[in-house]
Amino acid sequence: MLRLLGPILRFLLDNRRDLPKMRIMTTGGRLVLSRCEDAGADLDDAALLSAIEHEIDAFWRSVPFHTLFLGYAMPIESSPHGGTCSDRAILFHARLTERFGARLKARLHRCRINGRETHTAILVRLRAGDYLIDVGSNWPVMRPIPCFERSAFSAFGIQFRAVPEGSMLHVEMKRPEQQEFRPFLSADLTPQSRAQVQAAIADRYSGHHELPFAGKLRFACIHGEAFYTLRDEGFTSGDVERTELWKAHRAKNAGTALP
DSSP: OHHHHHHHHHHHHHTTTTGGGEEEEEETTEEEEEEGGGTTTTOOHHHHHHHHHHHHHHHHHHSOEESHHHHTTOOOOSBTTBBSHHHHHHHHHHHHHHHHGGGGOOEEEEEEETTEEEEEEEEEEOSSOEEEEOOSSSSOOOSOEESSSOEEEEETTEEEEEEEETTEEEEEEEOTTOSSOEEEEEEEOSOOOHHHHHHHHHTTTSGGGOOTTTTOEEEEEEETTEEEEEEESSOSSOHHHHHTTOOOOOOSSTTOOOO
């Protein structure tokens, strides 16, 4: 037993930075250490999809969609305080990576809304094929959407359906007050390089992009059994005035602790 202490202590020392990311389990009477990156390796597609849906639900209940930071030019991006599609997609992508690791092969992907490639979603790879995860929109897309077959689901009375067509995936939505389905988003599933996606995200606030919610107030969240959405087609102030309305109050000395 004493002879084992040396290798164990050496292992713990060499992997001290990764210890919080490891899990311990027993199998066949043996103690097994594994990294959390492999947490999804022993799950089939159905179990993974269920786990991802749980993560989507928890994310919606803690991170709202809104255009406040964008509309008022506040320098807050990709934070738990919410934001627009790219902010939320980046944050959820990090959560998926932390929870499931390389098993999902999760990557950010740019999609089209109203014919313009202004939207950021996530693609994940399961055994059956790719699935699109859209936590970035201001509508409750609560399930991963298969990119390889027709699918349909509803959430909070809002219906979604998706149809793959060649390299494209077309998603439509129908709200309770609407009589028919309408285009929601489309995704060209041709692989996009990480550099390409990062450049598009970094440039997303450029005026030439004409974001679909530019100059508009949007807020959406889930609380209890309800999906709440607030839509206002115009802020009361102009672009220049809005950027002057928010104020950042900071401690005079960065190292001074607040009482």
